[in-house]
Every structure is written in C-alpha cells, then in structure tokens.
Amino acid sequence: MLKQLREKRAKLVAEMRGIIEKAEAEDRDLSAEEQTAFDAAKASKEDLDKRIERLEAVEGDEAALNAIVPAVSRQANIQRQGGPEAAREFETLGEFMHAVRFRPSDQRLEFVEHNPAAIDPATGDVRAEFRMDNDTSGGFMVPTQFRSTILRVQPQDALVRPRAQVIPAGSPPDASITMPALDQSGANPANMFGGMTFSWIEEGGDKPETDADLRGVTLTPHEIAGFVTVTDKLLRNWAASSTFIEGLMREGVNAAEDYAFLRGNGVTQPLGALNAGATKYINRAVANQVSYVDLVKMVAVLLMRGGTPVWSMSQSVLPQIAQMVDPEGHYIWQANAREGFAGNLLGYPVRWNNRAPALGTKGDVLLADWKYYLIKDGSGPFVAASEHVKFTSNKTVIKIFWNVDGAPWMHAPIKEENGYEVSPFVGLDIPA
Numbered sequence: 001m002l003k004q005l006r007e008k009r010a011k012l013v014a015e016m017r018g019i020i021e022k023a024e025a026e027d028r029d030l031s032a033e034e035q036t037a038f039d040a041a042k043a044s045k046e047d048l049d050k051r052i053e054r055l056e057a058v059e060g061d062e063a064a065l066n067a068i069v070p071a072v073s074r075q076a077n078i079q080r081q082g083g084p085e086a087a088r089e090f091e092t093l094g095e096f097m098h099a100v101r102f103r104p105s106d107q108r109l110e111f112v113e114h115n116p117a118a119i120d121p122a123t124g125d126v127r128a129e130f131r132m133d134n135d136t137s138g139g140f141m142v143p144t145q146f147r148s149t150i151l152r153v154q155p156q157d158a159l160v161r162p163r164a165q166v167i168p169a170g171s172p173p174d175a176s177i178t179m180p181a182l183d184q185s186g187a188n189p190a191n192m193f194g195g196m197t198f199s200w201i202e203e204g205g206d207k208p209e210t211d212a213d214l215r216g217v218t219l220t221p222h223e224i225a226g227f228v229t230v231t232d233k234l235l236r237n238w239a240a241s242s243t244f245i246e247g248l249m250r251e252g253v254n255a256a257e258d259y260a261f262l263r264g265n266g267v268t269q270p271l272g273a274l275n276a277g278a279t280k281y282i283n284r285a286v287a288n289q290v291s292y293v294d295l296v297k298m299v300a301v302l303l304m305r306g307g308t309p310v311w312s313m314s315q316s317v318l319p320q321i322a323q324m325v326d327p328e329g330h331y332i333w334q335a336n337a338r339e340g341f342a343g344n345l346l347g348y349p350v351r352w353n354n355r356a357p358a359l360g361t362k363g364d365v366l367l368a369d370w371k372y373y374l375i376k377d378g379s380g381p382f383v384a385a386s387e388h389v390k391f392t393s394n395k396t397v398i399k400i401f402w403n404v405d406g407a408p409w410m411h412a413p414i415k416e417e418n419g420y421e422v423s424p425f426v427g428l429d430i431p432a
Contacts, residue, residue: 022034
C-alpha cells in the first residue's frame with residue numbers, strides 16, 4: 001500500500017513539473033486552466049503526504065515490535081520492490097544511521113568531504129556549502145526530511161529557536177549575512193528613528209535633508225559538534241533504534257543551541273542574550289534573592305511592541321517565586337493544590353530553564369521577547385560514525401555536527417522619545 005501511494009505522489013509531482021516547464025518554455029505565467037490543474041495536483045499531493053506519513057509511522061511501530069530484521073535482507077527487499085522512491089530515500093532516521101555505520105557504500109548516502117579547496121567542476125566555484133574549516137574528516141549529510149525533524153522544536157522543547165527570527169541556510173549556506181538595523185544610539189528623539197530628524201516647515205520653505213543611520217548585525221554560521229555512543233546491536237536493529245536515536249539528536253541539538261543563544265560569548269559561537277549589549281539589566285534589591293519589586297522593575301523597562309515576551313528562570317528561583325508577596329503581604333503566585341503553579345507571572349509566561357545561571361548570579365531571571373533575536377542556519381547537520389574508538393566494546397561513536405549563528409537584532413537598549421530606556425531583553429543583576 002505504501003509503495004502504491006508513493007508512486008501516485010511521484011506521478012503528481014511529475015504532473016506539476018510538466019505544467020511549470022511548459023509555461024516557462026513559452027516564457028509566460030500559468031494560464032487559468034493550468035493554475036487550476038496545478039493547484040488540484042498540489043492539493044492531492046499534500047493529501048498523499050499525510051497518508052504516507054501515517055502509514056510510515058504505523059509500519060515503524062510494527063517493525064519495532066518484531067525481532068531484529070537483518071539489514072541485508074531488508075535492502076534486498078527494497079530492491080525487489082523497485083519503487084521509484086524506495087531506492088533513493090531512507091524510510092527512517094534509524095535506517096539512515098544503520099547505513100552510515102554498516103553500509104557506507106549505500107547509494108542513498110550523500111558523502112560530504114570537508115575539503116576547503118573543493119571546486120565545482122561545472123562552474124569552477126568553491127563549493128562553500130561543503131566547507132568545514134576546522135574539520136578535515138568527512139561525514140554524511142542528513143537527508144532533508146530528517147534534518148527538519150531534528151531541528152523541529154516546539155516552544156516547550158526549546159526556548160529561543162521557536163520564538164526567534166530564523167534565517168534559512170541559503171546558498172552558500174555557511175556564508176556570512178549582514179542584516180541592517182537602525183542605529184538607535186545617541187540622543188533622543190532622533191535615535192528612535194535611526195538618526196532621522198523631523199521639523200515643521202512653512203509653506204514654500206526648504207525641506208530638511210535627513211538620512212537613516214543603519215548599523216549591521218553580521219551572522220556567520222559557526223560549526224558545533226556533539227557525539228553519542230550506542231551499541232552496535234542497537235544500530236543493527238534500526239527499526240527499533242530510530243525513535244531513540246532521533247530523540248537523542250534532537251534533544252542534544254536543542255540543548256546546545258539554546259545554551260549558546262542564551263549564554264554564548266559571540267566568539268566562534270552565537271552571541272547569547274545574557275552577554276549582548278542590547279540587554280538591559282536591573283540591579284536586584286537583595287543579594288541572592290528575587291523580589292516582587294525586582295520583577296516589576298524588569299517589566300517596567302521591557303520594550304512593549306506586541307510580541308510574546310517570556311520569563312526564563314533557573315529552577316532554583318522557584319521557591320522564592322512561590323513564596324513571593326507584594327508590599328501588602330499577599331502571595332502573588334500562590335500554588336493551586338490541584339493544578340499546580342500558575343503559568344504566567346505579571347502577565348508573561350514562565351519557562352523554568354536550567355540552562356540559565358543559578359540563583360543569585362547575573363541573568364538568573366531574564367524577560368525577553370525573542371522575536372528580536374536572529375538565528376542564521378548554515379550547512380548540516382552531518383553525521384559520521386566510528387567503530388574504532390569503542391571497537392572492543394562493540395559500540396559505535398556517532399558524531400553530529402552543523403553550523404549556526406545567532407545574535408540580538410539590535411546593539412543596545414533603546415531610548416524612547418521621552419528619554420526612557422527600554423529593551424526587548426531585560427535581565428536581573430546582582431545588587432548595585
């Protein structure tokens with residue numbers, strides 16, 4: 001059944017391509033009839049995508065309950081089926097990792113050699129998308145469908161990526177990119193509009209010349225790598241190991257990125273919000289404590305331009321938040337015996353984040369609107385597997401590496417027209 005659905009999908013894709021190629025060959029846009037046919041094929045394909053995804057999930061669950069399936073017989077079965085996609089794509093991440101470790105000559109693997117001098121024979125250009133300046137070994141590019149799975153995160157899984165402005169890798173993926181940002185330093189109110197000044201003029205008077213001052217925010221994807229050790233027995237049973245390995249990789253990637261987006265120093269790694277010049281800090285009233293007044297002062301200097309600001313706090317702060325009282329002695333965040341703690345604090349969601357600094361240190365509490373944070377994806381992820389390090393233990397070391405950069409989309413807090421300073425990133429500091 002899955003094979004037939006995939007064949008139908010392949011025919012629909014071919015039909016859509018045929019419509020586009022015909023119009024392009026005649027140097028025109030799609031006609032009304034062609035657009036209708038294209039939209040119908042696209043809708044049918046999207047419906048098939050959902051049906052195929054459901055069947056793949058069920059087959060993966062069924063395979064995980066069965067005994068270990070020998071990889072050789074599985075590959076032979078795929079070849080016997082002869083489906084148009086079966087010979088080109090991996091069905092699961094587990095099957096992909098099995099091939100990386102035990103069948104590196106599999107035609108479905110795309111090997112990437114980290115060779116800075118690699119030249120594209122067609123154009124003569126340096127193939128920057130395959131360039132890794134600090135690693136001379138090779139790896140296998142994670143298939144596109146699994147790349148999106150590894151990097152796909154929900155707000156409860158990662159703090160920054162699902163809320164930030166994410167710039168796709170593009171081509172070449174590891175090249176630097178500079179995003180323009182208004183220079184909002186200097187005296188107000190001109191700073192609010194990036195140096196533009198405004199004045200009232202009389203009828204027939206000369207209009208003043210004014211220019212907006214722009215400063216760039218440059219992002220250069222940096223390489224980050226991690227590794228995990230798994231048993232060869234687990235890798236051979238790729239059907240059962242797929243969910244486990246996928247979970248390890250996704251959680252590891254999320255954790256490494258989140259830590260850097262929050263606490264990175266900006267040198268060969270992203271510039272974290274806690275170390276950025278754009279973050280405005282409020283001195284706490286008492287050392288090693290978080291008070292109601294501290295939090296109110298933080299909200300008071302938050303840049304309020306819509307968005308979805310969230311609190312990020314170390315879990316070590318929880319006892320103080322739970323017992324916090326206002327100046328009249330009323331609990332402001334009293335727990336409910338049935339539903340637990342409230343989800344919001346002073347109107348904004350709370351995220352307990354154990355990647356944040358510990359209680360009493362700078363940045364242990366952060367209120368941030370992450371839509372003002374830029375993330376530039378680069379090439380990858382790639383994976384490589386080695387049996388040599390743990391050869392006597394029948395274990396394999398799997399390395400995953402990719403490129404990414406990030407930084408706030410501003411250089412400093414903003415002074416409003418009345419001189420009041422605000423920022424989308426507000427942290428709690430030690431006492432003055």
